[in-house]
Amino acid sequence: MKANNERIQKSVEELSEFTKTPGNGVTRLSYSKEDLKARKYIKEKMKEYGLAVKEDGLGNMFGKLEGKMKDAPSVIVGSHFDSVPNGGAYDGAAGVIAGLEVAALFQQNKLTPNYPLEVIAMIEEEGSRFRGLMGSSGITGSIKESDFKDVRDFDGVSATEAMSNAGLDKSLPTYRDPQTIKAFLEMHIEQGPILEENDIPIGVVQSIVGLTQLNVTITGRAGHAGTTPMDKRSDAVMAATNIISKLPQLAINEGNNTVLTVGRLQVSPNAANVIPDDVNFTIDIRSGKEEHILNVLKNVREIIRSYNSSGIKTSVEQRLYIKPKALSEDIHSILSGACANLNISHCTMNSGAGHDAMVFSDVTDVGLIFVPSKNGLSHCPEEFTHEDDLARGANVLYETAKKLTEG
Ligand SMILES: [Zn+2]
Numbered sequence: 001m002k003a004n005n006e007r008i009q010k011s012v013e014e015l016s017e018f019t020k021t022p023g024n025g026v027t028r029l030s031y032s033k034e035d036l037k038a039r040k041y042i043k044e045k046m047k048e049y050g051l052a053v054k055e056d057g058l059g060n061m062f063g064k065l066e067g068k069m070k071d072a073p074s075v076i077v078g079s080h081f082d083s084v085p086n087g088g089a090y091d092g093a094a095g096v097i098a099g100l101e102v103a104a105l106f107q108q109n110k111l112t113p114n115y116p117l118e119v120i121a122m123i124e125e126e127g128s129r130f131r132g133l134m135g136s137s138g139i140t141g142s143i144k145e146s147d148f149k150d151v152r153d154f155d156g157v158s159a160t161e162a163m164s165n166a167g168l169d170k171s172l173p174t175y176r177d178p179q180t181i182k183a184f185l186e187m188h189i190e191q192g193p194i195l196e197e198n199d200i201p202i203g204v205v206q207s208i209v210g211l212t213q214l215n216v217t218i219t220g221r222a223g224h225a226g227t228t229p230m231d232k233r234s235d236a237v238m239a240a241t242n243i244i245s246k247l248p249q250l251a252i253n254e255g256n257n258t259v260l261t262v263g264r265l266q267v268s269p270n271a272a273n274v275i276p277d278d279v280n281f282t283i284d285i286r287s288g289k290e291e292h293i294l295n296v297l298k299n300v301r302e303i304i305r306s307y308n309s310s311g312i313k314t315s316v317e318q319r320l321y322i323k324p325k326a327l328s329e330d331i332h333s334i335l336s337g338a339c340a341n342l343n344i345s346h347c348t349m350n351s352g353a354g355h356d357a358m359v360f361s362d363v364t365d366v367g368l369i370f371v372p373s374k375n376g377l378s379h380c381p382e383e384f385t386h387e388d389d390l391a392r393g394a395n396v397l398y399e400t401a402k403k404l405t406e407g
Contacts, residue, residue, distance in 0.1 A: 001108045003101050003394035009387040011097045015041060015081070016089035025086035025381030026093075030124040030134075031059065031162040038081055042096060042121045049103040051119060057174035058138040058148070059163060060122045065106055067116040067405060073182035074116040075404045077102050077397055080125030080135060080356055087126075088383020090189045094371065094390055096121045098187040101394040102401050113405030115182055125356055129153045129162075136359035138174040145174060178363035183331060183404050185367045186357040187393040189385050193376030194349060201392045202346040203370035204335045208358045209350050210293055210324035211286040216304060218243070219313040222269065222277035233275055234311025237267055240279040243307055243314075247283065250299045257350055258287040258296055288324050288350035324350075325358050331367035331400070338399035344392050367400060369393055 018038040020027040028034040042061060046053045051063030064074065079095025099119040106117060122135030130151045137143040149160040149170070163170045190196075195203050220236035244262050251260035261284045268278040283300060287293045304314050332348070339346035349370065351358075357368040371393040374384040 003391040005387045005391045008390050026083045027085045028083040029129040030082050031166040045100050050107045057172040059168045060135045063119040065117040067113045072115045074118040075183045076118045077185045078120030080122040084126045084128050084379050090385050095187045098394040102398045105398045115405040130159050136356035139176045140363045141175045181364045183365045184360035190370040190373045191378035195372035200347050203349040205351045205368040206348050207288040208325045209286040213320040214283040215317040217315045218279040220277050223275040225273040236279040237276045239312045258292045260285050325361050328365035338396045
């Protein structure tokens with residue numbers, strides 16, 4: 001038996017009703033009323049599909065199907081169930097529902113695996129209330145308990161208080177020994193246009209892009225916009241735009257899906273009649289391979305350093321550097337093989353965004369697939385993935401989970 005499109009679609013619709021903003025997208029922040037309703041719904045589904053339900057000290061949910069081997073590590077399938085404010089019904093939720101569908105198929109096909117299968121639904125991936133990737137980081141131990149329990153939301157409520165208010169048991173353990181995990185599988189919506197534009201239903205992710213962010217400051221000299229002749233100016237905006245205009249080509253020349261963004265620009269004094277003396281802007285560079293990030297970074301620095309104009313000073317500060325993360329090659333080939341067996345066309349791609357899968361890749365073998373996002377839209381009410389695409393993804397996960405839980 002294969003994934004049931006109607007069952008999947010029904011779950012998408014039912015889960016999307018647990019929102020603080022009905023009619024205006026899904027708003028489901030961690031430990032909120034909507035979280036509690038969604039939590040109840042997901043636990044009921046887990047039980048319905050024959051899983052034993054547990055929560056941890058952060059409120060992550062696990063539904064376990066025991067395997068034939070005692071104390072063997074689990075193959076975990078799932079994603080997060082929180083959302084951004086006024087987000088869509090698919091980011092995270094689609095992956096949780098796919099995990100539930102995998103469990104439903106194990107039950108329907110009467111499979112008892114050798115290794116246990118666990119469906120996971122994680123809190124606070126988006127960081128809309130406390131901190132991004134908090135659920136998975138707590139499980140893998142990549143952040144300390146004190147770091148996430150003391151973190152406060154915009155109203156000054158700590159995660160610990162919020163959990164207590166929601167009636168969740170914060171005394172349970174959160175960190176999980178990696179020895180208890182055999183692999184982690186996640187289906188996520190692409191949140192970009194590539195799969196839809198190429199009419200490919202599944203993207204098998206090879207690596208999660210690394211990124212670096214720079215803060216660039218251009219300092220010139222302020223002056224009167226009417227009385228300072230053009231050849232006597234040290235105009236910080238003119239210098240900045242001259243530099244910025246050369247940057248996109250660096251990423252294009254590098255190729256291999258390398259991307260560069262100047263996303264923030266601050267001008268001082270930012271007045272219509274004053275020559276600007278100070279411009280501050282960010283440069284964000286991402287790629288699936290470290291060498292591409294480093295090449296573009298070197299060329300960016302070179303362009304800024306070599307900018308030569310009287311009275312203009314430049315400085316570059318590197319604020320962030322995260323290496324790309326390669327996912328498991330073995331699982332990549334099992335996922336690709338599953339697509340081939342199911343006659344589903346697929347491609348290999350990189351993930352431009354961080355996901356729970358990225359956090360798990362520090363401690364276990366990880367597989368991540370993408371399904372198409374209509375018009376590439378995400379984090380908005382218009383976010384949409386067709387149920388047939390969700391079902392294809394669930395089938396690929398099911399085949400892969402079957403294989404990984406065998407041996
Ligand atoms: Zn997500």
